[in-house]
Each structure stands twice: as C-alpha cells, then as structure tokens.
Amino acid sequence: MTAADVNSSTPNWSALIFRTLSVISKPSLLEDADTAKKAEALRGLYTLWYAAGTSLGILPALPGQQKDVLPHFAIDLPLTGTAAIKDGRLGYTNKTLTWQNTEQSLLPTAPGRILAPSTVGQVVSAVKAAAASGENVRCIGHGNSWTPVFFDAGATVIFTAELLLPSGKRIELIGSDADGSPLVRIAPGVQAGELSQWTDDNAVLLNYSALPAQVATTMPRMAGAISTGSHGKGLGFGAIADFVHSIKIVNGAGEVIEYTASHPLFNEARFNFGLMGIIVEIVFAFSSRTQYPDLPFVYDNNTFPTLREVFGRPDAAAYIKAQTPHFDGSKWDPLDDKLWITAATRAAIPSDGTQPKKFNNDALSKPNLALNAATYLGWLIAEIAQQTGDLDLQVLSASVQVVLLQNVVVKSGLKTLPSQIHYQPGLQQDHIYDFELCFKVSEDFQNVVDAWNAAVSIAKDIIVQYGSNALNVAVEWRFTGGSSVTLEGNHGEPDDIYCWIDVLGNVWTPHWDEFVKRVFDAWTVISPDSPPKPHWAKWNALTEEQLLHSGQGVPQTYWETYVKKVMDPQIAAFRPAVAAADPAGVFRNEYLDNLLGIGQA
Numbered sequence: 001m002t003a004a005d006v007n008s009s010t011p012n013w014s015a016l017i018f019r020t021l022s023v024i025s026k027p028s029l030l031e032d033a034d035t036a037k038k039a040e041a042l043r044g045l046y047t048l049w050y051a052a053g054t055s056l057g058i059l060p061a062l063p064g065q066q067k068d069v070l071p072h073f074a075i076d077l078p079l080t081g082t083a084a085i086k087d088g089r090l091g092y093t094n095k096t097l098t099w100q101n102t103e104q105s106l107l108p109t110a111p112g113r114i115l116a117p118s119t120v121g122q123v124v125s126a127v128k129a130a131a132a133s134g135e136n137v138r139c140i141g142h143g144n145s146w147t148p149v150f151f152d153a154g155a156t157v158i159f160t161a162e163l164l165l166p167s168g169k170r171i172e173l174i175g176s177d178a179d180g181s182p183l184v185r186i187a188p189g190v191q192a193g194e195l196s197q198w199t200d201d202n203a204v205l206l207n208y209s210a211l212p213a214q215v216a217t218t219m220p221r222m223a224g225a226i227s228t229g230s231h232g233k234g235l236g237f238g239a240i241a242d243f244v245h246s247i248k249i250v251n252g253a254g255e256v257i258e259y260t261a262s263h264p265l266f267n268e269a270r271f272n273f274g275l276m277g278i279i280v281e282i283v284f285a286f287s288s289r290t291q292y293p294d295l296p297f298v299y300d301n302n303t304f305p306t307l308r309e310v311f312g313r314p315d316a317a318a319y320i321k322a323q324t325p326h327f328d329g330s331k332w333d334p335l336d337d338k339l340w341i342t343a344a345t346r347a348a349i350p351s352d353g354t355q356p357k358k359f360n361n362d363a364l365s366k367p368n369l370a371l372n373a374a375t376y377l378g379w380l381i382a383e384i385a386q387q388t389g390d391l392d393l394q395v396l397s398a399s400v401q402v403v404l405l406q407n408v409v410v411k412s413g414l415k416t417l418p419s420q421i422h423y424q425p426g427l428q429q430d431h432i433y434d435f436e437l438c439f440k441v442s443e444d445f446q447n448v449v450d451a452w453n454a455a456v457s458i459a460k461d462i463i464v465q466y467g468s469n470a471l472n473v474a475v476e477w478r479f480t481g482g483s484s485v486t487l488e489g490n491h492g493e494p495d496d497i498y499c500w501i502d503v504l505g506n507v508w509t510p511h512w513d514e515f516v517k518r519v520f521d522a523w524t525v526i527s528p529d530s531p532p533k534p535h536w537a538k539w540n541a542l543t544e545e546q547l548l549h550s551g552q553g554v555p556q557t558y559w560e561t562y563v564k565k566v567m568d569p570q571i572a573a574f575r576p577a578v579a580a581a582d583p584a585g586v587f588r589n590e591y592l593d594n595l596l597g598i599g600q601a
Ligand SMILES: Cc1cc2nc3c(=O)[nH]c(=O)nc-3n(C[C@H](O)[C@H](O)[C@H](O)COP(=O)(O)OP(=O)(O)OC[C@H]3O[C@@H](n4cnc5c(N)ncnc54)[C@H](O)[C@@H]3O)c2cc1C
Pocket: 103, 138, 139, 140, 141, 142, 143, 144, 145, 146, 149, 150, 160, 188, 214, 215, 216, 217, 219, 220, 221, 222, 223, 224, 225, 226, 227, 228, 229, 230, 231, 232, 273, 274, 277, 278, 279, 280, 427, 428, 535, 537
C-alpha cells in the first residue's frame, strides 16, 4: 500500500458521519473502558473537522491524510484464540483490511492473516505452518511504536496479547535470584500498567521491590517494550531489557528456546525486534530493593520553573548536574516558557505509618468521566489550534495544559516506585509524534544542555518562519545508567550516565518533519566523539511513503545512514544471533532487514 493509494481514495462521508455520530451519541462512550472505540470516535471527529475546515477553506488540505479508514466495530477476523484485537488501528483502506500503529503515524498495511493465540502450542503451530509455506510472521504488542518495526504486507500477524503462562496466569512470582531479587514471570502481552498494578498489589510479598526501569505510559505490552529497547529512568539502571532474567522465544523452526544469563545469545535475545522469534514468556528480576535496600519508596517533587531559571543560567550545566540523579525535565512547548521538572529521590518506609501514594492503573488507563472528557477536549483543542495556525490559540492551549498539570494533575509526595514511574496521565489518549536520541552525558553535562537548548531554539525558529509551533507537546529528557543489552542506545557501563532526550508534537503538526530534521542535524553534531544513538521505537522514518501525515520528509536513507554508522559495532554483534535463531528468515521485516543488514552475508 502506498501513500498514493490512500490519497486517491474517496471517503464515504455519509458512512463516516453516521458511524461517528452513532459512537459519540452513546451515553456510555466516555465511561467505556475500550479506549480504542473512543479513539475511533475522536478520529471520526477529527476527520469531520478537517472535512468541514477544508471545504470552508479554513484549513489547508493535508498531504497524505488518511481519508477512508472507517471505524471498525464488528470485523469478522480469521482468529484463533479468544483475543479481541484492540491494539493499534484495524480498519479498511480501499476495501482492504489494514492495520496501523496506535499513534497513526505509519501508513496502514494489509496483513495476510491475523492470529491471536492463547497457548504456546498455537504459536508453535503458526510458526511451523508459516515456515512451511514461506510466509513471514510478525508480532504486534500494543502498536505503540512509531518506527516501522511491524510487518510487511501479506505477512501473518500474531497478537500475543492474551497468551497465558502454563499456570493459566498472566503474572506470577516464582522465587528470587542469587541477589535476593524477586523473580516475576509474565506472559508477553502483560501491559506496563498491569505489571505495575500487580507490583503494588503485592508490595509486601515482594518486600517493596519493583521493576526499576519501566515506560512512563501504561499501555505497551512488555514483550513489545523490550523488543524496542524501551527504557525508564534512574541512574544506575539500564534499559527495561536489562532486567530480563530469562526469556522464552519460539524460534524460526518452531522450537521454544529459553535464554538465560549463561546462554551466549542472552544479550541479543533480550531485545531483538521480534527477529529471533515470538516471545512467549519473560522472567524479570525486580532488583530495585536490592540496589536500594533501605529506600523502597520515592519522594516525587514537581516544580514548574521558567525555562530561563534553569536553562538560561550561565551555570546551567553545573546546576543540572548537581540535581541529577533523579532530575527529569518535561517542557510543554516554547510558547509558555514553563518547564515541568519532576525530581524523584529514594525514600525509606516512614516510621510514622505514612502510606505512599500507590499506583492506580484504572485511574491512569481508564480515567473517570470528567478527566476523560477534559483530556479529550484538551487534545482536540490543541489539534484544532495547531491546524488553524493561530499562534494565540496555541499559546492559550499550551498555558492551559501547564495550569492543569500544575494544579490538578501532578501531585508531589511520597510514592511507590510504580506510582512515580507512570507520572504522565492521559498519555494513552493522545496522537503524537515522538523523536528521541540517547546521549552519553559528558562529564560537565554540557552536551545534553546544548541538545535541550537546540530543540527549543529550533522550535522558536520554526515559529518565526511559519507562525506555527511544531514543538507543541514537549521536549523531555530522562537519565539512566548504561545497558549490557547489545542493541540498546545506552549500551555501556552501569555507572555511566545516559540522557534520553525527545521532542514531541501532535500528529498533523505542520512542519513537524522539517523541525525534526533540523533537531536531528543539530543533535548529531553535538558530541562528535560519542554521537547520540537511537531510541528504536521512536526512530521515525520520516519519508513520504512511511510517515503518513507529513509531506516534506527527507529520504529514509538520510536517517538510516546515521544509525548504521553509530550502531555499526552493535549491529554487527547482533546479526549472528538472528541468523542462529531464524536462518530461514521467518520473522523478517523489510525495514529491519535494510537497517540492520539482516540476511546479508
Ligand atoms: C504515549 C507513549 C509513551 C511512551 N513512553 C515511553 C517511555 O517512557 N520510554 C520508552 O522507552 N518508550 C516509550 N514509548 C515507546 C514504547 O515504549 C514502545 O513503542 C512500546 O514499548 C512498544 O510496546 P508495544 O506493546 O506497543 O509494542 P509494538 O509497538 O506493538 O511492537 C514493538 C515491537 O515488538 C515486537 N513484538 C511485540 N510482541 C512480541 C512478541 N510477543 N514476540 C516478539 N516480538 C514482539 C513487534 O513485532 C515490534 O517489532 C512510548 C510510546 C507511546 C505511544
């Protein structure tokens, strides 16, 4: 499927209007736990907004806009197992069933078959059948990645969301390792929020230990999170995959292989983009308590200084260095001059019986009616402000976001680790672009301060040039230690300091691709001796073919050339593991083949 296919099709407006109205008129819509339905309704609203706006001449026509994907509520899928496919966006493009990533940034792709197994036996059979008929097999987690790490047209697509452990459970404590860290076995489809909830619910049993590295959002499935090299925050901690104690993967021959620390391919298997097979089981070592024996909780301090008060100081780098290890910055955009800093420090169990704030997955993933409505309205207004190109409206929208954050959403105080980790509410309801690189932080912290300032100043240049703010969600950074996992962007020693810095904007943000290219160009020359490396899930291809809503993308080779260069030794070390696990190429994907040189001699 190409951009031309999508562009040339004519939307069925009456069907779209009817379906959108029928969804949004249901009183239960906003209370409904099925966020996919609400997202569909919202997308319907967006589409109607664009339709009205373009026909009235208020809005410019958007290049590559996906016009004809209708909401889907009763698709008759050739499923095995019982899972409902709620991950990503299933829909129809030119009357063909297609799937698109959750953030809707990639072009829809037509799968061959879709399977949703509930047992490992079904996974093994599916792989063997595909291998015998020469088909490709690829998995989908929650579809949260921006990078085209999914499947090529015609592949068999496997959702492992509802695969269970042999015990019939999704999560179970199975003992502890030599350091006393609890070992927690999970099914691959367990979501980040689900694991965090289980952790807090079993805090006493776990002696207040938790998974130290975890994504901020609650939605990703843990197999997807480690398969993209995703990370959390906190010095001394690597990426999420560093906490994989063992992992079971169905390889290209349909065999279930268990990789443990003694296996020669352990550091490749822990993060492999699904190229070594289908993950059916993961055991994590929850080592936060072993690393901080007396400090199981976190004190979370949120402040909202101005940009000038932090990054405008003559001693900005030294100031920020002094505040690390637990300094996270999140700035909503260059229009309001406000930073959001969440500084988390480790804390002991209070002797006066004070209870920490616990994680509440329902509150974050299925917010109450008022918060839900407010979040939707907020994103809708932000998008509309963006599309009108009215800078005043954009400033207003940015300021309201900060006021809400400051006064309603963000609360400082004593928290459990899961509660502090998932610090950004409403993340699952947005549609955003995200571009992230990982810097090895220089001794004086100057390189990451330069990177931050470059992003903000480029955003300001874009405003001056086009009158529109591309950086309309945030520039944010998080600090971690180094990782021992082969393909990670923070591959290095545990005590090294790495900074993951990203820029975020709403989808359909005008000039986003140009903004990101300029940021990329600026960031990649800041540390010539130690160039920044990719966060693979947020490595937008930014081509007209692959990035749906932007039209001015540079050729994909522009980005790939850089990644191939800076990751060359790591990619070279990774490739043999794929050859060993999948010599016939059952799990291949064209994008990854090219990027990583898979299948090349
Ligand atoms: C709002 C938002 C916030 C985010 N915050 C963070 C953050 O804080 N930190 C961070 O590092 N990243 C973050 N990300 C990126 C995100 O963590 C990754 O995109 C995500 O973890 C991938 O998980 P997923 O379940 O969505 O997997 P998908 O995106 O669906 O898939 C990712 C890869 O995993 C493979 N895969 C999935 N399941 C299996 C399986 N069973 N076996 C083999 N391969 C499999 C897929 O084939 C694919 O290659 C964020 C993304 C969003 C949308």
